[in-house]
Amino acid sequence: MSSIHRTNQSLPSSADSAACKHVVAASAAAPVPAAATPAATSVPVAVPTPEPDEAAFRERLARHHDELRWLYMELYDNGDMFAELEQQMHRFYNERSASLKALDARREAQGAWYRDQDMLGMQMYIDNFAGTIKGVEEKLPYLERCNVNYIHLMPFLDTPADKSRSDGGYAVKDFRRVRPDLGTMDDLAHLAETCHQHGISLCMDFVMNHTSEDHEWARRARAGEGEYMSRYFFESNQAVIDQYTRDVPQVFPTTAPGHWTYLPERGQCVMTQFYPYQWDLNYRNPRVFNEMMYNFLYLANQGMDIIRIDAVPYIWKQLGTNCRNLPQVHTIVRMMRMIGEIVCPGIVLLGEVVMAPVEVVPYFGTVEKPECHMLYNVTTMATTWHTVATSDTRLLRQQLDAVCSLPRAYTFLNYLRCHDDIGWGLDYPALKQWGQEEVPHKKYLNDYFQGFVPGSTSRGELYNADPVTGDARFCATTASMCGIEAAGFEGDQQAMGVAVRKDLMLHAYMFSQSGLPIIYSGDEVGQVNDYSYKEDPEKAADSRYLHRGAFPWELVENIEHKGTVQNRIFNGLEELERIRRTDPVFSAEATVYPKDYSDVAILWIVRTYEGRTLHAVFNFSDAPKTVWMPERAVYTDLLTGEKAELATFALLPWDFAWYEC
Numbered sequence: 001m002s003s004i005h006r007t008n009q010s011l012p013s014s015a016d017s018a019a020c021k022h023v024v025a026a027s028a029a030a031p032v033p034a035a036a037t038p039a040a041t042s043v044p045v046a047v048p049t050p051e052p053d054e055a056a057f058r059e060r061l062a063r064h065h066d067e068l069r070w071l072y073m074e075l076y077d078n079g080d081m082f083a084e085l086e087q088q089m090h091r092f093y094n095e096r097s098a099s100l101k102a103l104d105a106r107r108e109a110q111g112a113w114y115r116d117q118d119m120l121g122m123q124m125y126i127d128n129f130a131g132t133i134k135g136v137e138e139k140l141p142y143l144e145r146c147n148v149n150y151i152h153l154m155p156f157l158d159t160p161a162d163k164s165r166s167d168g169g170y171a172v173k174d175f176r177r178v179r180p181d182l183g184t185m186d187d188l189a190h191l192a193e194t195c196h197q198h199g200i201s202l203c204m205d206f207v208m209n210h211t212s213e214d215h216e217w218a219r220r221a222r223a224g225e226g227e228y229m230s231r232y233f234f235e236s237n238q239a240v241i242d243q244y245t246r247d248v249p250q251v252f253p254t255t256a257p258g259h260w261t262y263l264p265e266r267g268q269c270v271m272t273q274f275y276p277y278q279w280d281l282n283y284r285n286p287r288v289f290n291e292m293m294y295n296f297l298y299l300a301n302q303g304m305d306i307i308r309i310d311a312v313p314y315i316w317k318q319l320g321t322n323c324r325n326l327p328q329v330h331t332i333v334r335m336m337r338m339i340g341e342i343v344c345p346g347i348v349l350l351g352e353v354v355m356a357p358v359e360v361v362p363y364f365g366t367v368e369k370p371e372c373h374m375l376y377n378v379t380t381m382a383t384t385w386h387t388v389a390t391s392d393t394r395l396l397r398q399q400l401d402a403v404c405s406l407p408r409a410y411t412f413l414n415y416l417r418c419h420d421d422i423g424w425g426l427d428y429p430a431l432k433q434w435g436q437e438e439v440p441h442k443k444y445l446n447d448y449f450q451g452f453v454p455g456s457t458s459r460g461e462l463y464n465a466d467p468v469t470g471d472a473r474f475c476a477t478t479a480s481m482c483g484i485e486a487a488g489f490e491g492d493q494q495a496m497g498v499a500v501r502k503d504l505m506l507h508a509y510m511f512s513q514s515g516l517p518i519i520y521s522g523d524e525v526g527q528v529n530d531y532s533y534k535e536d537p538e539k540a541a542d543s544r545y546l547h548r549g550a551f552p553w554e555l556v557e558n559i560e561h562k563g564t565v566q567n568r569i570f571n572g573l574e575e576l577e578r579i580r581r582t583d584p585v586f587s588a589e590a591t592v593y594p595k596d597y598s599d600v601a602i603l604w605i606v607r608t609y610e611g612r613t614l615h616a617v618f619n620f621s622d623a624p625k626t627v628w629m630p631e632r633a634v635y636t637d638l639l640t641g642e643k644a645e646l647a648t649f650a651l652l653p654w655d656f657a658w659y660e661c
Helices: 014-020 052-076 079-095 098-110 126-130 133-138 140-145 185-197 216-222 238-247 286-300 327-343 357-364 378-390 394-404 428-433 438-450 478-482 484-490 493-512 531-535 543-547 553-560 565-582
Strands: 121-124 150-153 174-178 201-207 210-212 260-263 268-271 278-280 306-310 348-351 374-376 411-414 461-463 473-475 516-520 591-595 602-609 612-619 625-637 643-651 656-660
Touching: 052 079, 052 098, 052 286, 052 327, 079 286, 079 327, 098 185, 121 126, 126 133, 133 140, 133 185, 150 306, 150 516, 174 185, 174 286, 185 201, 201 286, 210 216, 268 278, 286 306, 286 327, 306 327, 327 348, 327 357, 357 374, 357 378, 357 394, 378 394, 378 411, 378 438, 378 493, 394 428, 394 591, 394 602, 428 438, 438 461, 438 473, 461 543, 473 543, 478 484, 478 493, 484 493, 493 516, 493 565, 493 602, 493 612, 493 656, 531 543, 553 565, 612 625, 643 656
Parallel strands: 121 150, 121 516, 150 201, 201 306, 306 348, 348 374, 374 411, 411 516
Antiparallel strands: 210 278, 260 268, 461 473, 591 602, 602 612, 612 656, 625 643, 625 656
16 A cells, blocks of 8 residues: 555444543543432531532533533543543633633523624634734724624644645644644733623634644654554555445545555554545544543633534444434534533534535524524525525525524525635435536536636636546635626726625625624725736645735725725625614514515515514525515615615616515
């Protein structure tokens, strides 16, 4: 196997699995003691009353203990390791600051605080936005001006200095150290404390599936230490490798083909499903689960409010399956939810599940046994851009109808763009009934958004294009996909007006959905694609850096200059945010559903709450439309405040209306 660089592989044999269980620390501590029991004597023994903090911990532990232990033992059958987990949970609770415990108590009393009507998120890279963590703190006034009260800081934990081996921060070298060029853990904790004083919550990525090959565990495993080798998947049996190749889909078949990377110093392969420098963790080993939970609690104690669990579906591997969405994954996420509710109940778990809707929804768990608090609305995002390219809302109506029919407690995070590429994971059986076949339709979408289709004003680039299958993903900023880049380059003011209107319409559509909206940093000022990444050897091979450019602070001053792109977009978003924040019809408790309409280019979302009804109507086409109201009545235009009796109304191309009655 010395010629193998990356090949595909599988799980340890049953003997290897058994070996995974030997990694119990010799010093595994005893369980947290229960309250003292009176001795068998005629003299009464006083039972000390626990301190308030201790009583709160014990009450939360008692609430979840039986289920947590049952699930842990079902997965690992290791009482010593469970006892250690209990003790460490107690330790992290004791180490949690008084201010964070007070925040926990307020959020417990409030309930689902993350569903508040005024919640608005923004996602950003620390270095691109403000250079360092301290820089982000200095920019909080700007974020408050953006009405943002939820900041998602893209990966900031320590990674290899070589950016070509960091995967944008997802190859974690040390879970308890900030990347040195961004700051320190003390800086992070201070930022969190300052944010809490301003009513702002912080979100971070927690990469559970793998570590960097530079992580201490990986370095010790590479050196041959058995305990650390058992925290990953090592394999030398070609039959097992071949079976894994057959059963498990590849994540990046073009840029990082295969599932395994050969280590000549060990004469074995190590599982690397994503990239050869990211070693998959072996959650069959209870030591891995425990240690990762300790990292999770450590980061929560730095003041993190929302923990984004990266690549959740992949974390359990089992030979003979496709190693996706296995039942054990849900067991792990459910245990993680309970551990959080015991130690730090104010935090929220955000699941990153880039799968078909039928596979996404189960990660909410059930009302009685919840898993993630929030999930990304991935399919709706991709379907939105499909709708932009086709001016056909039928698939989007169907997708929104499925989302709106779920229990109201199931909270989705809605977005137009993010740090990642767009994968065209659409409902192709549904599209087929409308005459759209998967392979040619994906090609059409990629051609459209690259600007190759007549009439398209989008600009962007493909990512992970497969010349054999023709499959590819797409990269660009919201502004560039809406035509702002093309109109600016061409100096076409009329086209710019349409592009800005399209951009605002899509954001209004996002705000009209059920769930929590999040804006990608730069979208509020119409930031376009940054092609300079091609000049950086460490980034040039990854077209996702196209939409990961440095924040254009030089454009922020244009917000004050009437008529500029920045002025129109920023002020337009600010007005939409004000309406959403203040009008009761945007309550998280509102009933939301898509309404059928005869014109497939029209998307119609209805929100009803406490006697109010909002008709949110969107024109996904290049043609003006006359729209018929369901009944002649007096409606209030939420954008202008004007009231009028309407039977019909007009929409410009890529325009929208919010009418309430």
